Amino acid sequence: MSIPARSPQANAPICALVVDDERDIRELLVLTLGRMGLKCDTASSLHDARALLKRNQYALCLTDMRLSDGSGIELVQEISQLYAQTPVAMITAFGNQEAAVGALKAGAFDFVSKPVDLAVLRGLVQHALKLGPAAPAGEDAPKRAPVAGAVASRLLGQSAAMAELRATLTKVARSQAPVYIAGESGVGKELVARTIHDQGMRAAAPFVPVNCGAIPTELMESEFFGHRKGAFTGAHADKTGLFQAAEGGTLFLDEIAELPMSMQVKLLRAIQEKSVRPVGANTEVPVDVRILSATHKDLAALVEEGRFRHDLYYRINVIELRVPPLRERREDLPVLVDAILTRLATAQGRLRPELHSDAMEALAHYTFPGNVRELENILERAFALADDDGIRAADLRLPEARPAPPSLAAQASAAAATLDPSLIDPRESASSALPGFIEEIERKAIEQALVDNRYNKTKAAAQLGITFRALRYKLKKLGID
Structure with missing residues (x-):
């Protein structure tokens, strides 16, 4: 059922x-x-709520999951689409994490479980008032970063992929839902996370990035949750953990796939309970942080292999953002090159060098396995080595292109091309000679890839140029153990 959009009311009271x-x-x-x-x-009921939404403007909405004439998810979706300036939070049954995640995906900015914890509810309301248009403009109003300027100066490019990413970020920033940022190394996943933080209501609070792969396993619990004096040898004083350091703000877990299983369990509990227990403490400490995470690995494949907990995966992957690699948005190269060279020249107090056409052409044909980070390194090196007449192709010193290993499909196609059509009976059905021949080619290619990668299925799938799921299907189809 559609709801006609209302026009904002001037000087409307703060109403929920x-x-x-x-x-x-x-x-x-x-x-x-x-x-x-x-x-x-x-x-x-939904009917009564819709009638009130038509007539009034609200600073926030709290809705139960189950209503007499429908689901609260319907109301969340309608408010998100038609009354985007009204933050909506879901009231869910205790322990029903699936319902909570469903509400966040539908557009709710947060959720609270029954029986309602009044302290949690008050914190949720305070966040909602910072999001909504009716927030007071006095001293308690949040100090926000200039949204348009922040995005324009960071996420450069006019390609369709970047335009879509920026539009999505604007919506995601208003939510409190956990965001999983997927993308190859060097695409700018931390930059995306910082933009989400700076555009949201937590902009005035800390943004704490942490590389999960850089923390020794034995120190992880202390680093994340803190510890009390005397908790272990060397603990000479209380230490604040990363969760407490990000209080009121955003905790960005980069390379989250590197977390060991033991830490994944503890992280899941901290996210669900919104509290942490410092090492050596007897009680838990409530924390208010938004979780953003990222990795360059295929997290879904790691879940399939049992190397990443599926419950943690679904908890952090409420909203997934894919940052496109540079090779998928080559039209953005000129603006990126210009911005990087200008920044380098300003930092070094030098004139910005001219990038000659042969250099730009060389960049346009390069694959950039290291993405924007590699582009920055290439230009910084060329900037240092270039003559006064500017940067030429030779100054870039691009690596020589290495031929990629042929994909499984290419191998099968090449083998089929060598097959003598005269040897195939035209009366044969489509399920006989040629498909069987191609199956044999697939079998040999898969077996060789498994041997090459010591039977690591994820790496074998990457070598073959297919997804992990496709490889698993073919293994079952071909009867390969």
Whole structure:
């Protein structure tokens, strides 16, 4: 059912909409929000909520998952689409993480579980008021980074892929949902994470990046959660963990695939319970952080192989963002080159060198396995070595292109091309000679790839140029153990 869009009301009071079919819950929420200075309207059904949304503007909406005439997910979706300036949070049953994740994917900015913890609820409301248009403009208003300028100066490029990424970031920044940033090394995953932080309501709070692969396993728990004095040998004083350091802000877990299983379990609990227990402490400490994570590895494949917990994967992957590699947006090269050379010249107090056409042509034909980071390194080296007449192709010193190993499909195609058509009976069905011949080629190629990669299926699939799932299907189809 569609809802006609309303026009904003001038000087509208700060008002919340509470949607729940249980009278006791509605009264509890109204009482709590009233003590925070909010006026509340209530609805016991989707029908009543829709009618109120048509007539009024709300600073936030709290809705139960199950309503008498439908699901609260429907309301979340409608508000997200038609009343985007109204943050909406879901009230879910205790322990129902699937419902919570579903609500976040539908557009809810956060969720709270029943029985409602009033301290958690008050924190959620405070965040919502910073998001909504009705937030007060006084001293308590959040200091926000200039959104348009921040994005324009960081995520450069006019390609369709970058335009789509920027548009998605604008929506994602308003949510509190965990975001998983996928992409190859060097594409700028941390830059995307910083942009989400700077555009959101947590912009004035800390942004704490951590490379999960750079922390020794034995120190991980202490680094993430902190420790108390005397907790272990060498613990001479209390230490604040990364979660506490990011309080009120964003914790960016880069290369999250490097976490050992033991730490994955503890991280999952910290995210779900929104609290951590420092090493040596007897009680847990509540934390308020938004989790962003990233890795250059195929996390879904690691889950399939049992090397990454599926429950943690689904918890951090509420919203997935894919950052495109540079080879997929070559039209952005000129603007990236210009920005990098200008930055280098400014930093070194030199004139910006001219990039000659032969150099730009060489860059346009290069594959950039290291993406934007590699482009920066190439230009920095060329900037240092170039003569006064500018940067030429030779100054770039690009690596010689190495021929990629033929994919499984290419091998099969080449083998089929050598097959003598005169040897195939035209009366044969499509399920006989040629398909059988190609199957044999596939079998040999897969077996060789497995041997080359010591039976690591993920690496074998990459060598063959197919996905891990496709390889697993073919192994079963061809009966390869």
